[in-house]
Amino acid sequence: MAEDAQRSGERAKRLPRAVREKQILDAAVAVFAQHGYHSASMDEISETAGVSKPMIYSYLGAKEDLFTHCIRRESGRLLEAVQAGIKVDVPPDMQLWHGLRAFYRFVAEHRESWTVLHRHALTVGGPFAGEVNALRGRAIDLVAQLVVSQGSRKGLGEQAEFSGKGLAAALVGAAESLADWWLDNSDVPDGVLASWLMNLIWLGFNDLVEGDVWRPRES
């Protein structure tokens, strides 16, 4: 028994720190996604990761720090996935399409990441919500570039500059809200979500730059 424990201790020691940290973060994301921040226990994270609590504290800190590490890693992965999905040498609508596809593919494949980022980090609040809002800001900047570039192609650069950031904020809010809805309605294939949004939003935007404007009628 003692010899076993010693041997497993030696084996544990031999794992590089990066590998250990990955084990811990994978377990933490899973446990936080399932229980939320407040109800998640360090005992369960330790058990799921197969890493002792003292080692978790020493590598990544207590629960609050650990949660921050989770949010940062998952934010980074999400941004990377979306950026990798975007092809820069295609027209703006196709860039948006690829970006949305990559976003919903990420949500489908990393449901726990999205749950932690969108449901838990936002509702726990404080600095965690700040991290997610920074991520949202980067997404809005990315989309605003596409909107302005599409507007400029149509000779409406100035108008697109004026409304671009607001429209991008609306679009990102729509994409997020649809992803959140999808968590509870996962029978819809993830590819369909991107095409709903393109149809809902891009067609309208295209009409707009083509000069086809919706106006309220008398009523």
Place this chain on the structure above:
Amino acid sequence: MAEDAQRSGERAKRLPRAVREKQILDAAVAVFAQHGYHSASMDEISETAGVSKPMIYSYLGAKEDLFTHCIRRESGRLLEAVQAGIKVDVPPDMQLWHGLRAFYRFVAEHRESWTVLHRHALTVGGPFAGEVNALRGRAIDLVAQLVVSQGSRKGLGEQAEFSGKGLAAALVGAAESLADWWLDNSDVPDGVLASWLMNLIWLGFNDLVEGDVWRPRES
């Protein structure tokens, strides 16, 4: 002096409870909007309201309860304002238009309400976020009815039933996100926001029910 205090005490007593509660809630919304939940102090709320702290505790409870009362009152006002803005005997797009106008008018006129509901309640988290999510759910239901009704007018009832709730979630997310963006960009008149959204979203939706579908091209 003592006589004055006594007289003002009597005057205070004579105010009906509902009036006192309104004074307290008005002050609380203003203070919470300015400082956020955690930094807001009961002293400042008491001072702004001109109501003693013991009276606040006795009428509306301690800080947590008071914040819940604020969220409920502001949610209720927002819903009422939007519902009052919607005319039921006009086509779905005009209903949405009036609803969005009423929503952005409310945000413009009750900036503090929206700040408390959207920025603070969500980021403080816990049961507060739950209240706001319930409000969002009601807004999604309201918009889903419009989407389904527009789809049915065009003979696409079944398709609208399938996608209506998701599209409504996207639309509500877009409206919220744009209102949030507007808090930091209030030089845009509030009437413009509703028309941006109509153009961005409703035209796209209309194209969709008219059979004009966006499809990815080869690239």
